[in-house]
Amino acid sequence: MSWRKDQGRAERGYHHGNLKEALLQAALDLISKKGPAGFTFADAARMAGVSPAAPYRHFRDRDELIASIAQRGFEQFESLLTQAWDDGRPDTVSAFERVGKAYLAFAREEPAFYSAMFESGLPVDSNPTLMAASERAFAIIRAAAERLAALAPPGTPRPPAMMMALHIWSMSHGVASLFGRGDAARRKLPMSPEDLLEAEVLIYLRGLGFLTDRRPGTAAADEEPAGDRSGPWGKPK
Amino acid sequence: MSWRKDQGRAERGYHHGNLKEALLQAALDLISKKGPAGFTFADAARMAGVSPAAPYRHFRDRDELIASIAQRGFEQFESLLTQAWDDGRPDTVSAFERVGKAYLAFAREEPAFYSAMFESGLPVDSNPTLMAASERAFAIIRAAAERLAALAPPGTPRPPAMMMALHIWSMSHGVASLFGRGDAARRKLPMSPEDLLEAEVLIYLRGLGFLTDRRPGTAAADEEPAGDRSGPWGKPK
């Protein structure tokens, strides 16, 4: 497949050459501009310069296009989370927080993907490959939670790693859904979503017995120094 | 065309009599069945037994109908949260948890309202009365957080009450969005959303220094006995 359609606007004839990709790109543009509901199949076709029927050669219907985008979104998401987790370096706790922030960054910087993945209303469980991609992404969070659970200080009740992972996921998702969208700017906040989530995760981790600041009386030792932060909301009075 | 609408009602003629209410009801039905995207204005009109143009006498357009539903949703939501909070009785911490559960219960039992409120994609800030209703509901959570902050044990760093309220909101919303929907059953969970959220909130509260179990070594005193629970995930090993 060597379409001579290299950027240089070689006028395409009857065949587009790379319509599927062009449609996915167009859909991404449109979704990020008008939301997954406002996006129309016909618009994407128009943007790609083909007739409204052409997309049906590449996607069974509109939903399948959105599912394809969600699929890609989960793949990029997984890659981003993997990178953020960085196998727990330099220390488990801070890597864990980084994962939460990566979640927010994704929601903010890739609103189209995020919408397709979480807000398009398409049933995740009806599409096995989509569900698998979703689970691969979640597996990163789960793996991080396993590591965290392994070094939780003794003497503190703690939930199974799976539950911890779900907790982190729900916090991240809650903050991202309510406050973390770049374009829509739905609700006003007296702080950044990042700070909000960071504080939330830190308090949660402290509830599990992890050292997240250095105040006397809450002493415990992480495997490595976790810095000198005392929480993003300032000192207690 | 004189099918009288409901229960043994006298023959309705040209005028419906209570179309606005009938449309809201029909829309609720349809949204809970097919989601806010699948709901159509024409369907609601059909269900109410009027022509497709009739709804425009009561709502400027489709979005305004959805906004009306969201509005009502926030009002019911506020009422439910108020009831759950019960002014902090019998003790602040358990009342606080009850609020989280009420959030979940609402998402599960009123999926149509919940969808209209949070998943319909309509801009909250464009409608002042809608935003006001939303803020009134959030004010309940905020008030609860204020009370909680007032009796947080000293010696523990803690965020402003507003931030605590946002934390609780994001946890509840995250769990509800990801796992808490009754009809759609999007994702499988090894536990109930209620248990998941309860554990999450308890760990968070412990991170703030609140007594949420009676294990030695984490002693602190709430204003009142908080029961003998050791956390919903069982004993630590």
Add this chain to the structure above:
DNA sequence: GGCTCATGTAAAAGCCGTTCACATGAGCTG
């Protein structure tokens, strides 16, 4: 050159949202 099949088009059916001119009749006024 000629075949074949993936990939495009045009046309059409059926739906929806929305608007507009018009019809109806409920409630008021006298």
Add this chain to the structure above:
DNA sequence: CAGCTCATGTGAACGGCTTTTACATGAGCC
């Protein structure tokens, strides 16, 4: 009761969207 008025409902129409169907094109292969 007669008559007026206005909120409320109707029917028809426009444009746009999704999806299907029959047909056109041309790229790759013998």
